[in-house]
Amino acid sequence: MKQYIDLIEKTLDEYIPVKYPEEIYESMRYSVLAGGKRLRPTICLETCKIFGGNIEDALPIACAIEMLHVQSLIHDDLPCMDNDDYRRGKLSNHKAFSESTAVLAGDALISYAIQTVIEKSKNLSSDKILKLIELYTKAAGVEGIIGGQVVDIQSEGKKIDGEALEYIHTHKTADMFRFAFKAGGVVAGVSEDILNILDELGLKLGFAFQICDDILDETSTFEEMGKTLGKDEAEEKSTYTRIYGLKNAECKVNCLLDECYDILNKHNIKSEVIENIIASVKRKAKV
Amino acid sequence: MKQYIDLIEKTLDEYIPVKYPEEIYESMRYSVLAGGKRLRPTICLETCKIFGGNIEDALPIACAIEMLHVQSLIHDDLPCMDNDDYRRGKLSNHKAFSESTAVLAGDALISYAIQTVIEKSKNLSSDKILKLIELYTKAAGVEGIIGGQVVDIQSEGKKIDGEALEYIHTHKTADMFRFAFKAGGVVAGVSEDILNILDELGLKLGFAFQICDDILDETSTFEEMGKTLGKDEAEEKSTYTRIYGLKNAECKVNCLLDECYDILNKHNIKSEVIENIIASVKRKAKV
Numbered sequence: 116m117k118q119y120i121d122l123i124e125k126t127l128d129e130y131i132p133v134k135y136p137e138e139i140y141e142s143m144r145y146s147v148l149a150g151g152k153r154l155r156p157t158i159c160l161e162t163c164k165i166f167g168g169n170i171e172d173a174l175p176i177a178c179a180i181e182m183l184h185v186q187s188l189i190h191d192d193l194p195c196m197d198n199d200d201y202r203r204g205k206l207s208n209h210k211a212f213s214e215s216t217a218v219l220a221g222d223a224l225i226s227y228a229i230q231t232v233i234e235k236s237k238n239l240s241s242d243k244i245l246k247l248i249e250l251y252t253k254a255a256g257v258e259g260i261i262g263g264q265v266v267d268i269q270s271e272g273k274k275i276d277g278e279a280l281e282y283i284h285t286h287k288t289a290d291m292f293r294f295a296f297k298a299g300g301v302v303a304g305v306s307e308d309i310l311n312i313l314d315e316l317g318l319k320l321g322f323a324f325q326i327c328d329d330i331l332d333e334t335s336t337f338e339e340m341g342k343t344l345g346k347d348e349a350e351e352k353s354t355y356t357r358i359y360g361l362k363n364a365e366c367k368v369n370c371l372l373d374e375c376y377d378i379l380n381k382h383n384i385k386s387e388v389i390e391n392i393i394a395s396v397k398r399k400a401k402v
Numbered sequence: 403m404k405q406y407i408d409l410i411e412k413t414l415d416e417y418i419p420v421k422y423p424e425e426i427y428e429s430m431r432y433s434v435l436a437g438g439k440r441l442r443p444t445i446c447l448e449t450c451k452i453f454g455g456n457i458e459d460a461l462p463i464a465c466a467i468e469m470l471h472v473q474s475l476i477h478d479d480l481p482c483m484d485n486d487d488y489r490r491g492k493l494s495n496h497k498a499f500s501e502s503t504a505v506l507a508g509d510a511l512i513s514y515a516i517q518t519v520i521e522k523s524k525n526l527s528s529d530k531i532l533k534l535i536e537l538y539t540k541a542a543g544v545e546g547i548i549g550g551q552v553v554d555i556q557s558e559g560k561k562i563d564g565e566a567l568e569y570i571h572t573h574k575t576a577d578m579f580r581f582a583f584k585a586g587g588v589v590a591g592v593s594e595d596i597l598n599i600l601d602e603l604g605l606k607l608g609f610a611f612q613i614c615d616d617i618l619d620e621t622s623t624f625e626e627m628g629k630t631l632g633k634d635e636a637e638e639k640s641t642y643t644r645i646y647g648l649k650n651a652e653c654k655v656n657c658l659l660d661e662c663y664d665i666l667n668k669h670n671i672k673s674e675v676i677e678n679i680i681a682s683v684k685r686k687a688k689v
Contacts, residue, residue, distance in 0.1 A: 134544075135549075136544075136549055136552045136553050138552060138556065139548060139549065139552045140544065186509075190505055190509060193502075193505065195500075195501035195505060196502050196505065214482035215480075215482045215483050215555055216552070218477055218482060218483065218505065219477075219552055221509065222473075222477060222509070222512065222542075222548055223543050223544045223548045225509065225512045225513060225542075226538070226543040227539070227543050227544060229516065229535065229539050230536065230540065230543060233532060233535065233536050233539070234536075240528075241528035241532050242528050244528075244532060245528050245532060248516065248520065248535060249517065249520050249521075251513070252513040252514070252516050252517035252520070253517065255509075255513040256510050256513040256514050256517060257423075257426055257430075257510045257514060261426060261506050261509055261510045262423055264506060265423045265425060265426045265503070265506055266423050268502055268503075269423065269425065
């Protein structure tokens with residue numbers, strides 16, 4: 116894990132230099148280089164490796180996935196969205212810079228990530244690059260994180276059912292995990308069948324990850340998480356824990372993660388890194 | 403012109419259906435289908451035709467250019483940016499929907515446009531589609547409209563020189579015209595030399611268009627323009643007219659547009675549509 120994280124940090128730093136007009140690059144760098152677990156790009160690189168691909172070839176799309184993830188956080192934190200002043204223990208982007216710069220930095224990252232994939236993926240065929248961009252736009256857009264985000268905002272203060280919650284979790288969170296697994300697979304050149312398996316793995320892990328996040332929002336402190344907590348309740352957001360209770364949430368996480376292990380075993384996918392990620396979510400979801 | 407506009411309107415309407423979650427699609431459609439002159443996609447289609455390409459093949463990228471243009475307007479109008487309640491005589495997106503929906507609709511359009519190009523460009527090679535997406539990301543990003551926008555915001559309330567103003571005009575406005583001309587050329591399969599000529603044409607026409615806009619901001623009424631005017635002065639924006647005066651602005655527009663005619667003549671590019679666009683900018687810039 117550590118090696119991947121170092122490689123991702125170093126590459127993100129290289130991919131986003133500071134040029135004129137400096138403020139926008141500084142703002143993008145501020146959030147992109149603010150640390151974090153780099154789970155999604157790690158999953159992408161590791162999946163590429165598992166299926167015999169070259170990690171170097173997956174670096175541009177792995178970094179693009181992280182840029183997109185950070186973009187969604189910058190805009191999520193805006194006053195008109197979740198209105199959060201802190202992220203990863205630092206001031207959120209619009210507090211460190213300005214609201215207008217945060218809007219523009221987020222906008223910029225969406226296309227900068229794609230530009231990076233095109234410019235840096237020297238060893239990939241045009242068809243592979245196009246397939247990666249297609250996955251990217253679907254994960255980034257109305258069928259992906261934005262769709263999830265819209266339903267999430269609409270559901271504030273309302274009682275929603277399990278189906279609506281599943282829509283939110285699937286698109287707001289799991290779609291990025293599905294994208295990360297599949298992107299690694301595309302770079303390695305796997306078959307459609309394998310892509311479907313990776314999609315299922317990403318869906319289950321992403322879903323578990325989000326429920327775990329809901330649990331931590333109730334049970335952790337600011338110091339542990341580096342962001343404002345208890346906000347779900349304050350904003351009357353429907354979360355898994357609020358609908359089903361903490362204990363059921365933990366059970367659901369365990370169940371989903373066991374299904375991830377089953378998928379790995381069934382298809383003989385061996386990866387210490389992926390297993391460690393699954394184990395860490397399991398550990399954190401303990402109530 | 404009319405034929406192109408009708409085709410663009412019809413295709414944009416088809417490209418953005420209403421699906422679940424409806425509000426985000428409605429919000430995207432609200433701004434994308436709000437009319438306007440459709441100049442940029444018209445330029446793209448016409449350029450494709452001039453150089454022997456098939457207009458149908460250029461439709462996806464032409465519509466993507468318009469979606470990107472509309473995206474920039476939605477985010478420009480936000481309270482933290484230009485804070486404009488009206489656009490094209492209608493409430494701006496964040497007033498008709500909500501601020502959070504407007505942020506998300508803009509975000510969605512950036513990737514939706516690219517997704518559309520990939521999914522709808524059935525007759526283009528992967529290499530051509532990639533080239534179009536590369537042009538798109540450069541025009542959309544820190545090297546394009548966002549770079550121009552950042553410097554524009556930074557310069558509010560400050561005295562800036564002609565060089566900084568040229569940077570703003572080039573990137574905030576002209577880059578989209580350059581993109582439109584070049585995208586049409588790419589679809590038609592023109593040479594790099596022709597692309598450079600198209601780039602120059604887009605730069606000069608886009609620059610003239612922006613100075614004309616500065617002139618209209620001072621000399622028009624809300625009824626004529628459908629948006630709040632005199633804002634440049636209220637926000638102490640540096641515009642061409644404020645730096646050089648109205649009469650010099652008109653001269654500059656005429657000079658740039660004459661250079662456009664020269665380029666067309668020199669390279670034997672015959673197009674009534676492009677000539678009409680040039681003539682209409684010339685007419686509007688009369689003080």
